[in-house]
Amino acid sequence: MNEYRKELMPNVYLTVLPARKFKTGCLSAQFITALDRDRASYNALLPSVLNRGTMRYPDMESLSAAMDTLYGTTVTATVRKNGERQCVGFVASCIDDRFALGGEKLLEPMAELVGELFLDPVTRGGRYLKEYVDSEKVNLIDSIRAIRNDKRDWANLRLLQEMCAGEPYGVSRLGDEESAQKITTHTLYRHGQQLLSDARLELLYCGSAEPQRVEEAVLQAFAALPRGQMEQLPPMQLFPAPETPRFVTEEMDVTQGKLSMGFRCGSDDVPAMILANLIFGGSSNSKLFLNVREKLSLCYYASSSYARSKKILTVSSGIETKDYDRTLEEILHQLRQVQQGQWEPWELEGAKSTALNSLRSVGDSQSALENFYMSRAAVDQQETPAELMQSLSAVTPERICAAARSIRLDTVYFLRGKEAAQ
Amino acid sequence: MKEMTYHRIGETAVWQTLPNGLPVCVIRKPGYTRKYAFFATRYGGMDLRFQLGGQWLDTPAGIAHYLEHKMFDTEDGNALQELAKNGAEPNAFTSNAITGYYFDSTEHFEENLRILLSFVSIPYFTDESVEKEQGIIGQEIGMIEDNPEWQVYKRLMQALYHTSPARISVAGSVESISHITAQTLYDCHRAFYTPANMCLVAVGDLDPASVFALAEEVLPKESGPAIPRDYGQETDLTPLEAEVSCKMEVSMPTFLLGFKCPPMSGGQEQMRRTLIGELACDVLLGDSSPLYARLYSQGLINGTFGYSFDTLPGVAYAYIGGDSKDPHAVAEEVLQEARRLVKDGIDPDYYARIVRANYGSTLKSLNSFESIAISLVEGQFDGYDPLLFPEMFDSITPQDLLAFIRENLCREHMALSVVYPKE
Numbered sequence: 001m002n003e004y005r006k007e008l009m010p011n012v013y014l015t016v017l018p019a020r021k022f023k024t025g026c027l028s029a030q031f032i033t034a035l036d037r038d039r040a041s042y043n044a045l046l047p048s049v050l051n052r053g054t055m056r057y058p059d060m061e062s063l064s065a066a067m068d069t070l071y072g073t074t075v076t077a078t079v080r081k082n083g084e085r086q087c088v089g090f091v092a093s094c095i096d097d098r099f100a101l102g103g104e105k106l107l108e109p110m111a112e113l114v115g116e117l118f119l120d121p122v123t124r125g126g127r128y129l130k131e132y133v134d135s136e137k138v139n140l141i142d143s144i145r146a147i148r149n150d151k152r153d154w155a156n157l158r159l160l161q162e163m164c165a166g167e168p169y170g171v172s173r174l175g176d177e178e179s180a181q182k183i184t185t186h187t188l189y190r191h192g193q194q195l196l197s198d199a200r201l202e203l204l205y206c207g208s209a210e211p212q213r214v215e216e217a218v219l220q221a222f223a224a225l226p227r228g229q230m231e232q233l234p235p236m237q238l239f240p241a242p243e244t245p246r247f248v249t250e251e252m253d254v255t256q257g258k259l260s261m262g263f264r265c266g267s268d269d270v271p272a273m274i275l276a277n278l279i280f281g282g283s284s285n286s287k288l289f290l291n292v293r294e295k296l297s298l299c300y301y302a303s304s305s306y307a308r309s310k311k312i313l314t315v316s317s318g319i320e321t322k323d324y325d326r327t328l329e330e331i332l333h334q335l336r337q338v339q340q341g342q343w344e345p346w347e348l349e350g351a352k353s354t355a356l357n358s359l360r361s362v363g364d365s366q367s368a369l370e371n372f373y374m375s376r377a378a379v380d381q382q383e384t385p386a387e388l389m390q391s392l393s394a395v396t397p398e399r400i401c402a403a404a405r406s407i408r409l410d411t412v413y414f415l416r417g418k419e420a421a422q
Numbered sequence: 423m424k425e426m427t428y429h430r431i432g433e434t435a436v437w438q439t440l441p442n443g444l445p446v447c448v449i450r451k452p453g454y455t456r457k458y459a460f461f462a463t464r465y466g467g468m469d470l471r472f473q474l475g476g477q478w479l480d481t482p483a484g485i486a487h488y489l490e491h492k493m494f495d496t497e498d499g500n501a502l503q504e505l506a507k508n509g510a511e512p513n514a515f516t517s518n519a520i521t522g523y524y525f526d527s528t529e530h531f532e533e534n535l536r537i538l539l540s541f542v543s544i545p546y547f548t549d550e551s552v553e554k555e556q557g558i559i560g561q562e563i564g565m566i567e568d569n570p571e572w573q574v575y576k577r578l579m580q581a582l583y584h585t586s587p588a589r590i591s592v593a594g595s596v597e598s599i600s601h602i603t604a605q606t607l608y609d610c611h612r613a614f615y616t617p618a619n620m621c622l623v624a625v626g627d628l629d630p631a632s633v634f635a636l637a638e639e640v641l642p643k644e645s646g647p648a649i650p651r652d653y654g655q656e657t658d659l660t661p662l663e664a665e666v667s668c669k670m671e672v673s674m675p676t677f678l679l680g681f682k683c684p685p686m687s688g689g690q691e692q693m694r695r696t697l698i699g700e701l702a703c704d705v706l707l708g709d710s711s712p713l714y715a716r717l718y719s720q721g722l723i724n725g726t727f728g729y730s731f732d733t734l735p736g737v738a739y740a741y742i743g744g745d746s747k748d749p750h751a752v753a754e755e756v757l758q759e760a761r762r763l764v765k766d767g768i769d770p771d772y773y774a775r776i777v778r779a780n781y782g783s784t785l786k787s788l789n790s791f792e793s794i795a796i797s798l799v800e801g802q803f804d805g806y807d808p809l810l811f812p813e814m815f816d817s818i819t820p821q822d823l824l825a826f827i828r829e830n831l832c833r834e835h836m837a838l839s840v841v842y843p844k845e
C-alpha cells in the first residue's frame with residue numbers, strides 16, 4: 001500500500017491510503033491533544049455535541065436524513081486514549097462511488113459533512129445549543145457510569161486508576177463524572193474553539209479516490225479551520241514499579257471475580273516486548289491461555305496486553321473468588337517462565353506468526369488501517385506495518401528474555417463477589 | 423461447479439456440492455491478504471430434541487456449545503494451538519441454530535483448512551476430558567450471567583415464548599451441563615456433524631477448485647441421514663408474560679421490548695420477509711425517524727438504542743432496546759408511533775431514503791469476511807441467497823412494511839424485559 005502523507009495547513013496532516021478493494025471509503029478526522037484530568041471530559045463531550053447538528057442540518061432528523069441520502073453514510077463521534085494523548089473527532093464511512101445507484105460522487109459530500117460538523121455547528125448567540133449540551137452531558141455521565149456494567153472493563157479501568165494515580169495515563173478515555181458535571185455550554189464552546197485552533201488535526205482517507213481528489217475535498221471542507229498557537233504535547237511520563245507491589249480489593253455483587261494486574265516494563269526494545277507479551281498472555285497460544293485457563297481450569301479468560309507507548313503490561317482474568325491466591329501465583333509463575341526463556345520453539349514461532357499475521361491483515365480492513373495509522377500518529381510514531389514486521393522478524397530469544405526481565409509487578413486489583421466475602 | 427456473479431454488488435461466488443453432500447462456497451476477494459474459512463453445522467442451542475435411529479432423544483441444555491468446546495481436542499493435542507502455530511486466528515461460536523468454526527490467516531491457508539476440516543469432523547474426547555471442561559464452561563456461564571445484556575435478552579425470550587427452546591440459554595446452566603457425558607457428545611456429533619447438514623465457506627484470494635478438492639480429500643466420503651428436530655409448536659403469538667424484570671449491578675435500567683412474529687418457513691420468501699421486518703423497524707425506529715429524534719431529545723434513549731429483526735428455528739421476533747430511564751415510556755411511544763404509521767402511511771421520499779440507507783449498510787457489511795460467510799451459511803441452511811439483496815429490495819413496497827407493522831408491532835404481541843439497578 002503506497003501511503004501518501006502531506007501537511008495541508010499548519011499542523012494539519014492528511015494521510016491517504018489508496019485501496020480499490022473495499023466497498024466503502026473511510027474518512028477520519030482526529031484532533032490530537034494531551035490527556036489531562038481537567039479536559040478529558042470536555043474532549044469526550046465535544047464530538048457528541050457537534051454530532052447533534054450543523055447550521056444546514058440543525059437537528060438529528062435532518063442530519064440523519066442527509067446521511068441516509070448518502071446511502072447510509074455513518075459518521076461516528078470518537079474519543080480515544082492513545083498513550084497519554086486523547087484523540088477526538090469523527091470517523092465517516094460511505095459506500096464507494098461505483099455502487100452509487102445514480103453514478104454520483106460521494107467522497108466530496110461526505111468530507112463536506114465532516115467539515116461542517118466541526119466548523120459550522122448549530123449555535124445560538126455564539127454558543128452550542130443548551131439542550132444539546134445538556135442531553136449529551138447526561139449521555140456522557142451515563143456512559144461513564146455504565147463502565148461498571150461490564151465487570152471486565154471495570155476491573156481494568158480501576159487497575160489503571162490505582163496504578164497510575166496522578167499520571168495522565170490514569171485518566172479514563174471519557175474523563176470522570178465529577179469534571180463532566182461541571183461543564184457548561186459556555187465553557188464547552190470555549191474549549192471547542194481552542195481545540196479546533198490549537199490542536200494538531202490528523203486526517204486520514206482510505207478508499208478508491210486518488211490522493212489529489214481527496215486533498216481537494218478535505219481542503220475545501222476544512223477551509224474555515226482556524227489555526228492558532230500550536231499545542232505542545234508533553235512527553236510520556238514513565239515510572240518504575242514500587243519496591244513492593246500494591247494490592248487493592250473491592251467487592252461487587254457478581255458471580256465471577258475479576259483479577260487484573262499491572263506491570264511496568266523498563267525495556268526500550270519494543271519488538272521484543274511485543275513478542276514477550278504474546279508468549280506470556282497475548283494470544284490463544286500463550287502461556288496464560290494454555291496453562292491458567294486450559295490446563296488448570298482456573299478461569300474462563302486470562303490474557304495480557306502491552307501498551308507500548310506507556311510501557312505498561314496488564315493482565316486481565318475472570319476467576320472464582322476462592323481461586324484468587326492460586327491464580328495470582330500461577331500468573332506470576334508463567335511470567336517467570338517467560339523471563340527465564342522457558343518456552344518451546346513453537347511458542348515463539350506461534351507468537352511471531354500471530355504478530356505478523358495480524359500486521360499483514362491490517363491492510364485488509366479500513367477500520368484496522370484507520371486505527372493503526374491514527375494511533376501511530378497520536379504518539380508521533382512513523383512506523384508502517386511493514387517496518388514493524390521487519391523488526392519483529394529480527395528479534396532473538398535472548399532479546400525477549402532481556403525485555404521480559406524488565407517487567408515488574410506494580411499493582412494487583414481484585415474485584416470479588418459479595419457472597420464469597422462473607 | 424456453479425459460478426454466480428453479482429454485478430450490482432461486485433461479488434463472485436463459486437459453489438460446489440461435494441459427492442458426500444457438503445455444499446462448499448468460495449467467495450473470491452482479489453487484492454486481499456487475509457484468507458478466511460468458516461465451517462458450520464446446522465446444529466445449535468435450540469436443537470435439544472431430535473430423532474436418531476427412530477427414537478426421539480432429549481439432550482441437556484448447552485450440549486451443542488459444550489460439543490463446540492470439546493471439538494478442538496485432537497488425538498495429537500489441541501487444534502487451536504495447531505492453527506495458532508501457523509499464525510492463524512481460530513475460534514468458534516454456538517448460536518441458537520448454528521455451530522461455526524473458523525480461522526483467519528495470511529499464510530498456510532491450505533494447511534490451516536486441512537486442520538479445520540479434520541478436527542471438526544473427527545471427535546476425540548474421553549470422559550475425563552469432558553469432565554474437565556465443566557470447570558471452564560461453568561466459568562463462562564458465570565461470566566455471561568453477570569452480563570446485563572444477556573440477562574435482559576434471556577428473560578425477554580422467556581417472556582415471549584411458552585415452550586420454544588428459544589427460552590433456553592445456548593450455553594445451558596451449570597446444572598444442565600453436569601449431565602453431559604462423552605457418549606452424549608459422540609451421539610450428537612454423529613447426528614449433526616454430517617456433510618449434508620454442514621456448509622463450508624471460504625473467502626479470500628483463493629482458487630475455488632483447490633478448496634473443493636481439499637475438502638473432498640479430507641472429509642468423510644458419506645453423509646448421515648437427515649435428523650428430524652422438534653422445536654415445539656409456538657402458534658400462539660401472545661407472549662407468556664407481558665413484562666419481566668430483575669435487578670443487577672447496572673448504572674441505569676436496560677431494556678428489551680420484543681414483538682412475537684409468525685415463524686418463517688425458509689426459501690427466498692424468508693429473506694424477503696426478513697428484509698421487510700428490518701426495513702419496517704428502520705422506518706419506525708431508525709436514526710432518521712421522527713420517533714428516534716423525539717425519544718432521544720426527551721432523554722428517553724441514548725446511543726445504546728438499537729433494534730433488530732431475528733429469525734430462529736420455529737420463531738421470529740423483532741426487538742428493540744438499550745438503556746433508558748423509563749422503558750415503559752419508550753414502549754408506549756413505540757406502540758403509538760406504529761399506530762400512527764399504519765394510519766398515515768409512509769412518505770414516499772422517506773421510504774426511498776430508508777431503502778437507500780439500508781442498501782448502503784448491507785453493502786458495507788460485505789467488507790467483512792465473517793459477515794459474508796455467516797450470511798451465506800445461514801442462507802444455505804434456510805434456502806435463500808443473501809447476495810441477491812439489491813434485487814429483493816426492488817420487490818418490496820411501503821405497503822409490505824405497513825402490513826408488517828400492523829400485524830406484528832402491537833401490544834398483543836409485545837413483551838417488555840427490564841434489568842433495573844439495585845437500590
